[in-house]
Amino acid sequence: MDQAVVANDIKRSDLREMYYYLRLTRSLEERITALYRQGRIVGGVYTSHGMEAIAVGYASALNPDDVIAPFHRDMGAFLIRGFSPGEIIAQYLGKQAGPTKGKDGNVHMGDLKRGVLGFVSHLADNMPVAAGAALAFKIRGESRVAFAGTGDGGTSRGDFHEAMNFAAVRRLPVVFFCTNNQYAYSTPLRYQMAITDVVERAKAYGMPGEIVDGNDVAAVYLASKRAVAKARAGEGPTFLEFKTMRMHGHSEHDAAKYVPRELLEEWKAKDPILKAERLLTQLGYGETSYFHEVGERVKKEVDTGTEFAEQSPLPEGRETLVGVFATEDEVQP
Amino acid sequence: MTTATAAQEVTYVEAISQALDEEMSRDRRVFLMGEDIGAYGGAFKVTEGFLEKYGEWRVLDTPLAESGFVGAAIGAAMMGLRPVVEMQFADFISCAFDQITEVAAKNHYRWGAAVPMVIRAPFGGGVHGGPFHSECPEGWFFHSPGLKIVAPSTPYDAKGLLKAAIRDPNPVLYFEHKFLYRRIKATLPQEDYIVPLGKAEVKRTGSDISVITYGAMVHLALEAAEVLRKEGIDLEVVDLRTLIPLDKETVYASVRKTSKAIMLHEDNKTGGIGAEIAALLAEECFDCLDGPIIRIAPPDTPVPFSTPLEEFFLPKVSDIVAGAKKLAAY
Ligand SMILES: Cc1ncc(C[n+]2csc(CCOP(=O)(O)OP(=O)(O)O)c2C)c(N)n1
Numbered sequence: 006m007d008q009a010v011v012a013n014d015i016k017r018s019d020l021r022e023m024y025y026y027l028r029l030t031r032s033l034e035e036r037i038t039a040l041y042r043q044g045r046i047v048g049g050v051y052t053s054h055g056m057e058a059i060a061v062g063y064a065s066a067l068n069p070d071d072v073i074a075p076f077h078r079d080m081g082a083f084l085i086r087g088f089s090p091g092e093i094i095a096q097y098l099g100k101q102a103g104p105t106k107g108k109d110g111n112v113h114m115g116d117l118k119r120g121v122l123g124f125v126s127h128l129a130d131n132m133p134v135a136a137g138a139a140l141a142f143k144i145r146g147e148s149r150v151a152f153a154g155t156g157d158g159g160t161s162r163g164d165f166h167e168a169m170n171f172a173a174v175r176r177l178p179v180v181f182f183c184t185n186n187q188y189a190y191s192t193p194l195r196y197q198m199a200i201t202d203v204v205e206r207a208k209a210y211g212m213p214g215e216i217v218d219g220n221d222v223a224a225v226y227l228a229s230k231r232a233v234a235k236a237r238a239g240e241g242p243t244f245l246e247f248k249t250m251r252m253h254g255h256s257e258h259d260a261a262k263y264v265p266r267e268l269l270e271e272w273k274a275k276d277p278i279l280k281a282e283r284l285l286t287q288l289g290y291g292e293t294s295y296f297h298e299v300g301e302r303v304k305k306e307v308d309t310g311t312e313f314a315e316q317s318p319l320p321e322g323r324e325t326l327v328g329v330f331a332t333e334d335e336v337q338p
Numbered sequence: 339m340t341t342a343t344a345a346q347e348v349t350y351v352e353a354i355s356q357a358l359d360e361e362m363s364r365d366r367r368v369f370l371m372g373e374d375i376g377a378y379g380g381a382f383k384v385t386e387g388f389l390e391k392y393g394e395w396r397v398l399d400t401p402l403a404e405s406g407f408v409g410a411a412i413g414a415a416m417m418g419l420r421p422v423v424e425m426q427f428a429d430f431i432s433c434a435f436d437q438i439t440e441v442a443a444k445n446h447y448r449w450g451a452a453v454p455m456v457i458r459a460p461f462g463g464g465v466h467g468g469p470f471h472s473e474c475p476e477g478w479f480f481h482s483p484g485l486k487i488v489a490p491s492t493p494y495d496a497k498g499l500l501k502a503a504i505r506d507p508n509p510v511l512y513f514e515h516k517f518l519y520r521r522i523k524a525t526l527p528q529e530d531y532i533v534p535l536g537k538a539e540v541k542r543t544g545s546d547i548s549v550i551t552y553g554a555m556v557h558l559a560l561e562a563a564e565v566l567r568k569e570g571i572d573l574e575v576v577d578l579r580t581l582i583p584l585d586k587e588t589v590y591a592s593v594r595k596t597s598k599a600i601m602l603h604e605d606n607k608t609g610g611i612g613a614e615i616a617a618l619l620a621e622e623c624f625d626c627l628d629g630p631i632i633r634i635a636p637p638d639t640p641v642p643f644s645t646p647l648e649e650f651f652l653p654k655v656s657d658i659v660a661g662a663k664k665l666a667a668y
Contacts, residue, residue, distance in 0.1 A: 072417070104449060105448055105449050105450075108447060108448050108449070109448045109449065113448065113449075114449055115448075115449040115451065116449065116450075117416060117450075117451050122413070122416070122451075123445060123448055123449035123451060125440055125441050125444075126440075127436055127440050127441075130409065130436065130437065130440060130441050131409075131441075132409070133405065133406045133407070133408075133409025133410050133412075133413070133437065134409045134410070134412050134413040134416070134437075134441060135413055136406075136409070136410050136413060137409060137410030137411055137412055137413020137414040137415075137416075137417075137421075138413040138414065138416065138417050139413070140398075140410055140413065140414050141413065141414040141417035141418065141419045142417070143395070144369060144395050144396070144414070144419065145419075151413070163403075163405060163406075164405050164406060164409060164436070164437070167401070167403035167405055167406025167407075167409070168406055168409065168410075170401055170403065170406070171400065171401055171403065171406050171407065171410060174401060175398075328446060328447050328450070329446070329447050329483050329484055330446065330484070330486075330507075330508050331446045331451075331452035331453070331454075331507040331508050332452075332507060333507045335446070335450065335452040335507060336418065336452045336454050336507045337416060337417055337418035337452070338418055
């Protein structure tokens with residue numbers, strides 16, 4: 006179906022907001038990459054360059070009291086959940102003002118108050134955790150949904166399968182997704198699994214699945230809306246496979262020579278920001294001057310954030326000792 | 339130990355069951371997950387009748403997937419529920435090692451999320467379970483910051499510690515000893531009580547040698563103490579009860595009094611909890627020690643199956659008696 010016809014179901018303001026978050030994600034991650042190249046960031050940088058539509062699309066489809074367990078290239082979701090560019094850069098710089106106060110780096114951040122489960126390096130570990138959040142919603146009879154994902158590589162983990170099975174058996178209000186960007190570090194999909202579509206994996210659990218154009222923010226948003234509505238209605242979990250391409254290396258130190266250049270050229274033409282601009286234009290929701298205006302606005306926000314993060318103090322060494330155990334007042338009500 | 343008026347004697351396993359039942363009645367947030375814990379009542383019948391009483395959303399039979407359901411418990415705990423997960427046998431906790439050490443243990447430290455949950459793990463030998471049903475895996479977790487670890491030796495402690503574990507805002511591993519399940523009984527108070535986490539108890543006072551131990555080995559040490567009493571050696575038996583947080587003060591106070599220490603446990607010797615406490619004593623109590631710190635623990639093998647092999651493997655009263663005599667001679 007024509008992209009614009011389908012996207013007609015999305016409100017003008019929602020689509021324009023998603024466009025803003027696409028640009029903010031790109032701009033923020035470009036700044037983080039630049040800081041990395043200047044040697045300012047000590048840890049790794051894993052960007053969502055070329056994949057921004059996924060996090061922006063699904064996070065826009067959720068209610069504020071839903072819970073997300075983002076994948077490690079879901080910067081847009083953090084932004085939509087209210088993490089400011091300043092906080093995020095502070096996190097990358099290991100500063101006090103970062104959401105983990107220097108205890109962890111890069112996108113390994115979370116906040117229960119903002120409904121974001123902190124990312125765990127061990128890929129797919131948060132899939133059963135998100136199923137458990139959904140279990141809590143079901144036990145308490147709340148109309149909330151958990152939304153959790155991993156990459157194509159992560160779907161080979163046992164925890165991915167254990168979570169899918171448990172959620173399906175108990176019909177939990179959770180949506181699982183996979184960002185299939187065709188590579189896991191340097192391992193191409195064909196060495197990851199003997200199937201071409203990750204969505205096949207959902208069938209074994211009796212879970213409905215859908216393949217979605219991960220570079221089309223409107224498609225991601227609408228598919229997520231449908232899956233979330235089903236989960237909220239008590240119809241159980243859905244699996245979404247977002248097809249996309251990783252346009253940078255696995256991390257910024259990786260030149261990704263193992264990816265054929267032609268493949269990157271092909272996907273460059275499908276860039277999610279260009280795609281969103283074409284859609285907005287087609288629907289009459291925005292034109293070149295508007296796109297330019299948004300670009301200026303996000304640049305300013307990233308500049309301000311960088312300044313904030315740079316001024317934030319580093320944690321003191323002895324803060325290492327703080328926080329191993331929780332106190333009763335920190336338990337979620 | 340406290341005794342109540344005209345209350346019935348209960349076994350160690352019944353004490354655990356009572357703790358779960360009372361906590362579920364007291365707090366709607368508490369729910370159970372595990373394999374075969376519903377209609378069947380659990381492999382050791384700890385949750386018999388619970389499904390009828392609390393329904394299938396508070397007593398959840400899970401698929402056979404320890405990592406998956408421990409992960410789910412973590413998620414539910416972060417949302418404000420109080421899951422109590424049953425490992426059918428402690429040995430299978432290895433399948434959930436990653437979720438326990440990487441997710442549950444680290445979430446609060448990394449990003450401030452409290453994970454109030456309990457994992458009950460029936461552990462230990464003496465029941466001919468063989469290499470996969472007799473293990474003492476507490477050492478794996480003792481080394482992992484962010485977890486609390488409990489191992490009761492009596493019905494009173496089993497009940498009180500489980501209640502305290504359920505009310506704690508952190509992930510707690512609760513190692514319950516299978517050998518003790520139906521072998522020891524006590525009369526419990528009728529009123530609600532807890533045994534606070536992090537407090538050891540001197541189960542027998544003595545003046546000559548401190549035996550520092552936990553779990554089923556507490557009873558072995560008490561037996562050895564009776565044998566040695568006749569030979570004029572007076573053992574003090576310190577039951578750690580909680581391994582993390584470790585009650586160092588009680589351990590140090592005992593060793594400062596007796597000047598001699600035996601570390602006794604059922605987990606393998608190398609890298610066990612006894613090794614850690616021995617090192618602590620060497621650091622903190624060196625000047626009051628009158629002899630070497632002795633470790634009595636099984637050899638570094640898996641737990642064998644056949645009766646003579648398992649008997650050889652497990653610490654015996656005679657091992658403690660011999661160790662104590664050697665130490666008394668210093
Ligand atoms: C369990 C586990 N094993 C290995 C790693 C190291 N690692 C980090 S990212 C990655 C590749 C991930 O691939 P995929 O899930 O497809 O996501 P992508 O990074 O390609 O977007 C690997 C192997 C890890 N984080 N977790």
